[in-house]
Amino acid sequence: MSQNTATADKPKTSLKAKVQKFGTFLSGMIMPNIAAIIAWGLVTALFLNPGGWFPSPTFIKLSAPMLSYLLPLLIGYTGGKMVDDERGGIVGGIATIGAVVGSSVPMFLGAMIMGPLGGWCMKKIDDMFQAKIKSGFEMIYNNFSAGILGMLLAMLAQVVVGPFVDAGTNFMASGVDWIISIHALPLANLFIEPAKILFLNNAIGNGILVPLGIQTASKVGKSVLFLLESNPGPGIGVLLAFCFFGKGSAKSSAPGAAIIQFFGGIHEIYFPYIMMKPSLFLAVMAGGVSGTFTFQLLDAGLKAAASPGSIIAVLLMTPKGSYVGVIAGVLVAAIVSFLISAFILKRDKSDPDADDFAGQQAAVQEMKAESKGQTNTASTSTLDYKDVQKVIFACDAGMGSSAMGASLLRDKFKKAGLENVPVTNMAVRNLKDEPGLLVVTQKELSERAQQKAPHAIDVSVDNFMNSPRYDEIVANLKVASQEKIDDGVQPTTQAVNATPASDVAEINFDLVAEIDFIHHDQHTGSATMATSLLKEQLAKAGKKTTVKRVSIDDVADETDRLVISTPETIKNLKSRYTNVQALAVADLQDKKLSEVVKNVK
Structure with missing residues (x-):
């Protein structure tokens, strides 16, 4: 009985969340290296001899090594x-x-296979042996x-x-060539456009189409695959239709969204408009199919990935x-999407008030919360906002729409006098x-956000640009x-106490349960040696505080962690974390380390 109950209480991950997670992992290897892919594309476009804008037998020599060695190694390193x-x-x-x-x-x-495999093997070996290494032999x-x-x-x-x-690559390339040869490639947009709106756009674009597109471009100089997901036409068509035929706040917000989508390349901004009226899926699907058919008919393609999917990036590539x-x-694509969207919106006879964009967002979120037996996290008074110390906007890639939403909320916090809460x-x-x-986070990513941070207050929105939740x-x-x-507590007390320190006198040693030395880039060896030395000093002093060597990205932002590193790294740390305590030291002989040994438990 109890076993069944435990099984029932265990949270289950939906298939959609699993697909999103896997796709995000694939795109996560590509996204940080988009700049390098663009650099290779620009070199090829400019200096290809012949065919480039400025043919150069000297500079085109950069292209082949970048393609064969630089890009795979960067992807493999990122995956690991x-x-x-x-x-x-x-x-x-x-x-x-x-x-x-x-x-x-x-x-x-191969890089997307071997990179994560190398990281996984290294992690497993460290789990087995690292704790058993004698002091002084860590670096060896x-x-x-x-x-x-x-x-x-x-x-x-x-x-x-x-x-x-x-x-396998040759097989897939042959398959793509065959699909192109029978002019069936446009049908791919029947799946790509709906998948994008389910927040699989980065997974499809960067995880699948970009690697295959690079393979094709390396042989023939360009690839239409780069245009399948990044084409801004279907999205701008829908938004323009809302500008003319929409209702309520959806119509008023559409012009700004259109500019951001078409020129800024943030496609996520038009997803809520389609979710509000699911029949508009037909518009973007038809726009995507017609756009890809036109690309293929006119033998169009890009030299490299256009990221973000802005018309500016597309033209540059x-x-x-x-x-x-x-x-x-x-x-x-824009015209077809616009015409179908306009037809759907003009035939819509719903009440203008019921069609209000903000109202629809709130209603959808409320129904979703009720269906799960949850309380709406943004509109209820049962949640304790007194404990909020940080606000994080989370999107699929962490670069476009979330940065825009965070900027909007920071501005609202500033006007409301809430600057002490970082966003x-x-x-x-x-x-x-x-x-x-x-x-x-967007409601489609809410499930994954709750899995990563189950104790956080979760606020789901449909649109980072225009949400009443803010x-x-x-x-x-x-x-x-x-x-x-009213309770006699200063509202900034938590933030002040949680602010990372740079002096021993400012550290609350009663809270310190773990000391972390930051390692990154050229400081890896120093951090390893510092960790070993401090462990020995603490052992001699009979102290039991844990000492670890961690990456700045893996720091736990908690008040019971004391992070020690160089002044430059601590400055970087303070800009990223709010709760963790910190100490800047000049070198391993810094007297502050002796003070730490004296004061910790």
């Missing part, structure tokens, strides 16, 4: 780092070079374990993974001679469960601030 920080990234990069050597095609898919273990593992994985990749991915085809495809943005996969956290958050925080004053 996502699993196990810098050590995982290094091993992932080493493993990737084996796949590169063992293949005759650009090894992007760290260097040789990563080197040996990287060598073995590189050999495995060269012999097995490289040839396997080579064959357009090779010489393809501008007519690219612009025509975007225009056709930041990040990818939903990087959320951490921490006290005093309020998370704002005013409710401000109102609740102001009420909580006034209640603190």
